[in-house]
Amino acid sequence: MERAVPHFQDELEGLQTRLLEMGGLAEELVRLAVQGLVTRDVSLLDKAHHGDEPINQLHIEIDNRCFKLLALHQPMATDLRAIVASAKINTDLERVGDLAVNTAEAAKRYNNHPPVKRLVDIPQMGEIAQGMLRDALDAFVRRDTGLARRVLNEDDRLDALKTKVFRELLNYMLKDPATVEPSLDLILISRHLERIGDHATNIAEDVIFMVSALDVRHAGQPDADA
Amino acid sequence: MNDTAPRAPSLAGLVARNQSASPPDGPPKIDARGLNFYYGETKALTDISLEIQPNIVTAFIGPSGCGKSTFLRTLNRMNDIIPGTRVKGQVLIDGASIYDPGVDVVALRRRVGMVFQKSNPFPKSIFDNVAYGLRVNGMAGSRSELAARVEESLRQAALWDEVKDRLHESALAMSGGQQQRLCIARALAIRPDILLMDEPASALDPIATQRIEELVYDLKKSYTIVIVTHNMQQAARVSDRTAFFLLGKLVEYDRTDRIFTAPTEKVTEDYVTGRFG
Numbered sequence: 001m002e003r004a005v006p007h008f009q010d011e012l013e014g015l016q017t018r019l020l021e022m023g024g025l026a027e028e029l030v031r032l033a034v035q036g037l038v039t040r041d042v043s044l045l046d047k048a049h050h051g052d053e054p055i056n057q058l059h060i061e062i063d064n065r066c067f068k069l070l071a072l073h074q075p076m077a078t079d080l081r082a083i084v085a086s087a088k089i090n091t092d093l094e095r096v097g098d099l100a101v102n103t104a105e106a107a108k109r110y111n112n113h114p115p116v117k118r119l120v121d122i123p124q125m126g127e128i129a130q131g132m133l134r135d136a137l138d139a140f141v142r143r144d145t146g147l148a149r150r151v152l153n154e155d156d157r158l159d160a161l162k163t164k165v166f167r168e169l170l171n172y173m174l175k176d177p178a179t180v181e182p183s184l185d186l187i188l189i190s191r192h193l194e195r196i197g198d199h200a201t202n203i204a205e206d207v208i209f210m211v212s213a214l215d216v217r218h219a220g221q222p223d224a225d226a
Numbered sequence: 227m228n229d230t231a232p233r234a235p236s237l238a239g240l241v242a243r244n245q246s247a248s249p250p251d252g253p254p255k256i257d258a259r260g261l262n263f264y265y266g267e268t269k270a271l272t273d274i275s276l277e278i279q280p281n282i283v284t285a286f287i288g289p290s291g292c293g294k295s296t297f298l299r300t301l302n303r304m305n306d307i308i309p310g311t312r313v314k315g316q317v318l319i320d321g322a323s324i325y326d327p328g329v330d331v332v333a334l335r336r337r338v339g340m341v342f343q344k345s346n347p348f349p350k351s352i353f354d355n356v357a358y359g360l361r362v363n364g365m366a367g368s369r370s371e372l373a374a375r376v377e378e379s380l381r382q383a384a385l386w387d388e389v390k391d392r393l394h395e396s397a398l399a400m401s402g403g404q405q406q407r408l409c410i411a412r413a414l415a416i417r418p419d420i421l422l423m424d425e426p427a428s429a430l431d432p433i434a435t436q437r438i439e440e441l442v443y444d445l446k447k448s449y450t451i452v453i454v455t456h457n458m459q460q461a462a463r464v465s466d467r468t469a470f471f472l473l474g475k476l477v478e479y480d481r482t483d484r485i486f487t488a489p490t491e492k493v494t495e496d497y498v499t500g501r502f503g
Contacts (some may be wrong), residue, residue: 008500074459074500075499076458076462076486076487076497076498076500077486077487077488077489077494077495077499078499079499080239080486081487081488113370213487213488
């Protein structure tokens with residue numbers, strides 16, 4: 001009864017391989033930007049700042065692959081969901097690339113000033129955001145909805161840290177106007193990292209949709225054990 | 227994620243939200259209950275229970291030999307004409323069993339019209355093809371009434387404009403797609419409630435196929451339509467509900483969008499994604 005469908009499955013695997021390559025590039029860009037900020041290393045920040053071109057190229061290529069697969073194979077059920085999810089994840093990864101570039105830009109501006117404070121929460125935000133992105137992509141590869149749900153649960157921690165960073169820096173700015181400019185850049189960076197977490201969340205939601213056809217968006221975070 | 231989105235307490239809410247939002251079913255037009263069908267000793271259908279709702283399109287899909295056409299033909303007792311066949315179980319139409327002794331099979335087939343894979347116009351004129359059922363059933367009182375019913379049927383079958391100036395030419399001179407729409411007009415002329423279509427577009431080119439599909443879409447306002455098709459995209463395009471058959475059994479029956487985006491059964495998933503068939 002089993003019939004091989006090598007042509008379509010090959011194309012689908014090719015699509016997902018390229019998407020993972022893109023995910024790897026986006027992850028690396030976020031890592032460079034955060035590390036460049038923490039270590040005040042301009043060469044890392046330069047790499048991140050100018051590093052999104054391959055991501056942009058993949059963005060276009062992956063959209064074309066999705067479009068072609070939909071048009072030529074009229075996929076159904078799990079295959080249809082995989083392609084629709086891939087197209088959406090593609091957009092999220094491209095935005096992650098942009099946000100990494102924005103983070104690097106803000107970090108370069110920040111480095112033109114003396115440090116406002118020792119960075120604690122922002123590096124932690126960077127770690128959480130990178131972890132969410134990595135887990136979301138792992139969940140995609142392994143079709144692991146449990147891992148995807150854990151990504152959704154991480155998002156609250158990022159949101160809380162972003163609020164904390166904002167409040168703390170507001171105090172610095174009120175006390176010393178000279179810190180306004182660099183503080184604003186740090187606030188922007190925390191905002192970018194929080195947004196990267198949002199995109200990882202979107203990816204995790206798409207993984208759940210792809211695997212179990214459940215739409216969990218905009219309904220709050222399901223329990224980790226659900 | 228939107229921070230202001232309401233927080234759901236559990237997964238139960240999410241599951242409920244993802245379930246069918248379609249209105250509850252009314253009384254079925256066709257109700258098969260525990261239907262078994264045999265060709266001699268060979269069992270072709272096993273315990274089929276299925277409710278078909280009025281004024282929607284229900285598609286039957288499944289690999290060759292799965293029983294979908296056999297089941298379709300049990301709905302107007304078309305299998306009766308095949309020697310050595312027998313039926314166990316029930317089919318109710320509007321609540322009345324069609325296999326009860328004393329059922330007038332000819333009257334049943336007037337209510338449950340059928341269109342076949344290969345168009346089969348009679349070797350007569352276009353007009354006489356559509357008028358045939360009306361004449362043999364004594365359903366047209368006068369010539370003008372007959373002409374009006376023929377026109378109405380040809381219009382319903384989206385064929386009138388193409389043939390109105392050559393109604394008395396041979397039906398066999400029409401294109402394949404026109405012949406199939408003529409057969410639909412012929413079926414509609416005697417005003418059935420239900421239209422069974424067995425692969426009605428499988429021998430047609432894409433344009434003619436599209437015409438038939440548009441026609442099916444329009445006709446469901448007035449008729450209950452059941453269509454057997456090998457073409458899954460066609461089932462997806464034209465039907466509201468889809469039933470998947472395999473090896474003489476009904477595997478899954480659900481809203482068409484669910485069958486083709488998120489079927490419940492693994493074997494349905496494998497079939498609609500082309501992993502076997």
